[in-house]
Amino acid sequence: MDLFKVLTIDETRKLIDDKFSKIMGSETVSILECTGRILYNNIKSKENVPDFRRSTVDGYAVYSRDVFGASETIPSMLDYKGEVLMGQEVQEEINFPGECFYVPTGGMLPKGADSVVMIEYTDKLDDNIILASKPSAPLENVIDIGEDIKVDEVVIKKGTKLRAYEIGVLSSLGYSVVEVYKKPVIGIISTGDEIVDCDDEKKIGQIRDINTYLLYSLIIESGCIPIKFGLIKDDYNMLKNTFKDALSKCDMVLMSGGSSVGKKDHTVNVINSIGEILVHGISVKPGKPTIIGKAENKIVFGLPGHPLACAVIFKSIVKNYIDKIMEYSDISYPVESKFEINYHKAKGREEYLPVTLHMINGEMISKPVFGKSGLITGFSKAWGYVRIDRNEEGLKEGQKVSVNKF
Structure with a gap:
């Protein structure tokens, strides 16, 4: 032999x-069917996200200079000009110092506004006057145009395995289909x-x-x-x-x-x-x-x-x-643990040792699963494996090891 x-x-x-x-090669599939598929080309944004300034809180859209120095003892008086409706383009704008508009979370800021005062820091004096008791810096409580994604920005790179999160991004950019590697x-x-x-x-x-x-x-x-x-x-x-x-x-x-x-x-x-x-x-x-x-x-x-x-x-x-x-780089994140016993192996051969994992006194402990060559117990009981380099002679009790999931 x-x-x-x-x-x-x-x-x-x-x-x-x-x-x-x-x-x-590649094929084009619906984003409803591409979970777990590998992306064939870079995905670039066709638009700014968001493509308008929007509020992150319920409050009043203002020009930040108009509330500079505002406090509870000396609030800024603002001229209330109306309410911004969700999902609609704002036609009105701040034309004069001290004007403000009510804007809900996610609502579009009118032209001339650069920040939002949270509603918690305001009081309504009457139907036309709002008192702001806290200043608001430029772009405070605001997501600016393109702050999330800019036009032509590579949002998802070629070779990415598509998860629910990437698919959500694809839908937000207007992609209903996507090119992926054939299986x-x-x-x-x-x-x-x-x-x-x-x-x-x-x-x-x-x-x-x-x-x-x-x-x-x-x-x-x-x-x-x-x-x-x-x-x-x-x-x-x-x-x-x-x-x-x-x-x-x-x-x-x-x-x-x-x-x-x-x-x-x-x-x-x-x-x-x-x-x-x-x-x-x-x-x-x-x-x-x-x-x-x-x-x-x-x-x-x-x-x-x-x-x-x-x-x-x-x-x-x-x-x-x-x-x-499929030009995919699989990144795995092994579990770090302490090895339970002294373990000897033959030098010169890489070994993949099946192990179980246990939490003992707040520490992750890995324990080898022993079995003769023809038995399947090591395969069925193991959580994962420890890779032992060919030049190592084994592992010591208490040694830190990385456990990869099967």
Whole structure:
């Protein structure tokens, strides 16, 4: 048996960058359907927001100089000229010193007014005279024209994942449709004589398919479209035909299982029959026997059969490529915690250690989830994982670590 010629995670990502230049095209969708989509172009404002001076409080629109020095003992006397109605353009204006208009929150200021005195600091002497007991500086209690967004300002940058907040901004700027990256279509092939579907009757020696459903959900979470190509037995011709079908329909293919070097592991031979193997072995735990290939100018991932290893490789390698072809920079914010115990690992291999999180005496504590290679408890119980660098020999009790969510 030949030993793997392994690459580090960083080396693997660089190799993928060097070998694949694909960028997804675009499509135009309604802003009601673009939540979670990646923006294809910069969004520039077509107008000032707001495009008129508006009040942030209920009060009286004034020329600030007319209330300079106003106090409770010596209030400024203002000539009341009327009320500004919400949603209407104000035709009136302040023409003479001391004039004022009542304006509600969000209302438009009349011409000549540059500030608003809050209604709490005013009294009505009669129907025509308002007493202001507090001064108001220029633009106090006012949102100026373009203060939020200016014409031609880039409001949302290309490559942004659109959330409810960005969609609200789009609607405020008059965008009812937006150009986004097309969703990559990703094929899933699971292999193995011992694998049966989750709703099939299981015999002794068989295990139910986990990775198809795990990958299907991860693909959706990543903003892509998954296609299942079924469970394929350890048969070379059957796997090759299914692989060719997946290549014709998808932007990339994920093959789960068959990435080791056993006699029945046909993944390498099938990929080589149509394309080439670029990577067979990554210096990471779990996930060392990962395969990366190129066929018909498309990337192919041969993922380990162990669900935890499969998830780790998806998060660290596959997701990185998905983000690249949609020109999206995914920024994650890990949870900082203290590691609970001393933990030793083999030097020279990057490790993704599954952990649980607990709050103890006001401190966040991370605890490793131990399990043998073939068990799924580490995958099912873990909140996230701690990445341990290849040059580190482990973690010490009480050491501060960053926990990334699965």
